[in-house]
Amino acid sequence: MVHLGPKRPQHRKGTFTDVPEQWMEQLHEIENLLTVSAETLRTITTHFVSELEKGLSKAGGNIPMIPAWVMDTPTGKETGDYLAIDLGGTNLRVVLVRLAGDCTFDTTQSKFALPESFRTGSADQLFDFIADSLAKFVEEQYPEGCSEPLPLGFTFSYPCSQSKINSGILQRWTKGFDIDNVEGHDVVPMLQASIKKVGVPIDVVALINDTTGTLVASMYTDPEAKMGLIFGTGCNGAYYDVVGDIPKLEGKFPSDIPATSLMAINCEYGAFDNEHAVLPRTKYDVQIDAESPRPGQQSFEKMISGYYLGEVLRLVLLDLAEEKGLFFKGQDLSKLHKPFIMDTSFPAHIEDDPFENLSDVQELFDTVLGIQVTLPERKVIRRLAELIGERSARLSVCGIAAICKKRNYKKAHCAADGSVYNKYPQFKERAAKALRDIFEWTEDEDPVVIIPAEDGSGVGAAVIAALTEKRLANGLSVGLE
Ligand code: BGC
Numbered sequence: 458m459v460h461l462g463p464k465r466p467q468h469r470k471g472t473f474t475d476v477p478e479q480w481m482e483q484l485h486e487i488e489n490l491l492t493v494s495a496e497t498l499r500t501i502t503t504h505f506v507s508e509l510e511k512g513l514s515k516a517g518g519n520i521p522m523i524p525a526w527v528m529d530t531p532t533g534k535e536t537g538d539y540l541a542i543d544l545g546g547t548n549l550r551v552v553l554v555r556l557a558g559d560c561t562f563d564t565t566q567s568k569f570a571l572p573e574s575f576r577t578g579s580a581d582q583l584f585d586f587i588a589d590s591l592a593k594f595v596e597e598q599y600p601e602g603c604s605e606p607l608p609l610g611f612t613f614s615y616p617c618s619q620s621k622i623n624s625g626i627l628q629r630w631t632k633g634f635d636i637d638n639v640e641g642h643d644v645v646p647m648l649q650a651s652i653k654k655v656g657v658p659i660d661v662v663a664l665i666n667d668t669t670g671t672l673v674a675s676m677y678t679d680p681e682a683k684m685g686l687i688f689g690t691g692c693n694g695a696y697y698d699v700v701g702d703i704p705k706l707e708g709k710f711p712s713d714i715p716a717t718s719l720m721a722i723n724c725e726y727g728a729f730d731n732e733h734a735v736l737p738r739t740k741y742d743v744q745i746d747a748e749s750p751r752p753g754q755q756s757f758e759k760m761i762s763g764y765y766l767g768e769v770l771r772l773v774l775l776d777l778a779e780e781k782g783l784f785f786k787g788q789d790l791s792k793l794h795k796p797f798i799m800d801t802s803f804p805a806h807i808e809d810d811p812f813e814n815l816s817d818v819q820e821l822f823d824t825v826l827g828i829q830v831t832l833p834e835r836k837v838i839r840r841l842a843e844l845i846g847e848r849s850a851r852l853s854v855c856g857i858a859a860i861c862k863k864r865n866y867k868k869a870h871c872a873a874d875g876s877v878y879n880k881y882p883q884f885k886e887r888a889a890k891a892l893r894d895i896f897e898w899t900e901d902e903d904p905v906v907i908i909p910a911e912d913g914s915g916v917g918a919a920v921i922a923a924l925t926e927k928r929l930a931n932g933l934s935v936g937l938e
Contacts, residue, residue, distance in 0.1 A: 473833075473836060477783075477833065480833065480837055484837055484841075487841065491847075491848045492848070493848055498855060498891060501735050501736065502855045502862065505858070505859035513703050517705065520728050521725040521728060522722055522723075522724055523618060523619060524703060525622070525721040525722060526621055526720070526935055527622065527673060528718055528721075529927075530673075530697065531673055531676050534558050535923040537556055537608075537923055538555050539919035540595070540608065541611075541922070542587065542591065543667065543915070543918070544613055546571075546576070546634075547570065547571055549571055549586070550568050551569065552912075552919075553566070556916075556923060567590075567594050569586075572586075576634050577636065578636060579638075580639050581651070584647045584648050585654065587648060589655060591609075592656075595657050607659050607660065608660055608926060609659050609661050609662060610662060610670070610917075610918025610919055610921055611664050612665045612667050612913070613644055613665070614666060614668075614687070614914075616628040617644065617666070619936070620936050620937045622662075622663045622936055623935070623936075624643050625645060626641065626642060627640050627644055628640070629754060631727065632690050633764060644664065645661050662922040663925045666695060667693070668687050668695035668723055669695040669921070670921065671872055672684060672685025672695045673685070673913070673920050674910065674916040675908075675910045675911045675917075677911065677916065677917075679908075681869070682871075682872045683861075683866055683869035684696040684872065686856070686857065686871055686907070688875040688884070689875025689876045689877055690762060690763045690875070690876065691758055691763075692726075692757070693725055693726060693727050693758075694856050694860060695723045697719040698719065698720060699716070699720075700715070700718050701717060703720065711934035711936075724860075727758030729756065729757035729855075736756060738760065741769050741776075742759060745772070760848070761848070762849075763800075764801075767803045768796065769845050770799060770841060771793060771798065775793060775794070788827075789827060793828065803825065804846060805881050808842045810839065815832070815838075818835045818839065819835060822838075847887050849877065850883070850884045850891060851887060851888075853888060854888050867904060869904075869905045871905060871908065874913055878907075885907065888907055889906070
């Protein structure tokens with residue numbers, strides 16, 4: 458169920474009385490730019506459904522719709538010890554998962570901070586770092602050594618084309634990663650080669666997207682789970698589709714995979730609307746895209762995901778300060794000029810400020826940007842943060858609604874994870890409201906609910922590795938022949 462927290466009081470009449478008229482005009486303009494009506498959400502969703510279809514078609518489309526070669530759904534009876542790793546934006550997480558076989562599991566995990574420079578360093582540096590961290594973890598967990606190679610589920614949350622479960626050719630980096638000589642290559646042998654260097658017996662059984670992991674982990678404990686979603690640094694969703702409804706693989710499936718069987722699809726719908734047909738992009742979104750390492754890619758993600766929300770706010774503030782000459786008069790704005798200086802926690806903290814005089818906002822601006830903000834400025838800034846957060850939540854659910862429409866789900870548990878979903882104030886409530894707007898439900902209906910996911914990159918990766926081992930043991934295919 459969506460957990461509804463206490464409702465934030467609406468702006469009381471008079472909140473903006475000390476805000477100059479000219480500022481209010483600007484604020485209204487920005488409100489118009491960033492507000493997404495119910496009607497627009499419905500138009501976007503309709504287009505989204507056709508784009509999901511297009512991604513599965515022979516001709517293909519913007520949304521990659523990657524068959525993930527996870528063809529079984531978990532029963533909860535899977536057992537065994539599995540290693541899982543998850544390369545996030547700031548950390549590498551290594552997990553040992555013990556599947557108990559009764560829908561329960563045990564996890565032990567360590568986190569290794571990924572040095573910032575590695576995001577744009579070399580491929581060897583990245584994969585050696587992963588292998589070294591794995592070696593440290595395995596030494597701790599198995600001080601006596603291990604007799605058999607440990608099966609590993611590798612959660613790699615970037616778009617990879619997969620012709621089988623234990624391979625994935627990186628299509629392109631997202632979320633600010635930019636490492637040469639990885640795009641266009643299979644990342645599994647790269648990892649396996651680095652693991653060989655550290656001499657630890659590990660077998661990479663499955664390459665998994667975080668959304669597929671989230672989906673499978675949640676199904677392990679909740680049979681109603683229909684999709685796995687990440688609303689975090691990036692955004693994406695996975696669901697199961699019918700093999701016979703994947704025209705782009707028609708005639709290519711191995712004979713033991715009937716047209717009626719199911720296949721997890723990693724949508725990679727952060728790429729939705731790369732052709733800019735329906736999303737209400739603002740000049741700020743256009744600028745973020747133009748200045749990103751991959752212009753023209755991940756259009757949807759760049760408007761809604763955590764990597765970009767602080768950046769949208771920064772550009773709006775610069776506009777108000779320099780273009781419009783309204784804000785931060787006479788202050789040193791050099792820090793505000795630094796791209797990505799404000800991560801998502803910045804607008805999140807602004808919205809969370811509990812004080813009437815928004816003193817937390819002042820403290821934040823002073824500490825991070827060296828800017829003193831007047832009370833009227835703080836009030837406008839708070840409103841901007843609300844608008845950015847609300848736009849993100851509302852647009853985010855178009856992917857959910859589109860999958861429901863495509864699969865004709867009238868009821869669904871949509872398992873979600875990620876920093877924006879878990880930590881961004883009001884995200885859950887706003888997302889639930891936006892779903893109601895799209896489907897025109899009343900408040901007490903909510904047949905499609907967003908629920909907190911099980912740990913996809915740990916448990917999900919482990920369950921997928923277990924399902925894969927079982928298929929292999931039964932002589933079933935795990936990819937194209
Ligand atoms: C990646 C996806 C991933 C999503 C959430 C996107 O940038 O392309 O593979 O699932 O972020 O982590």
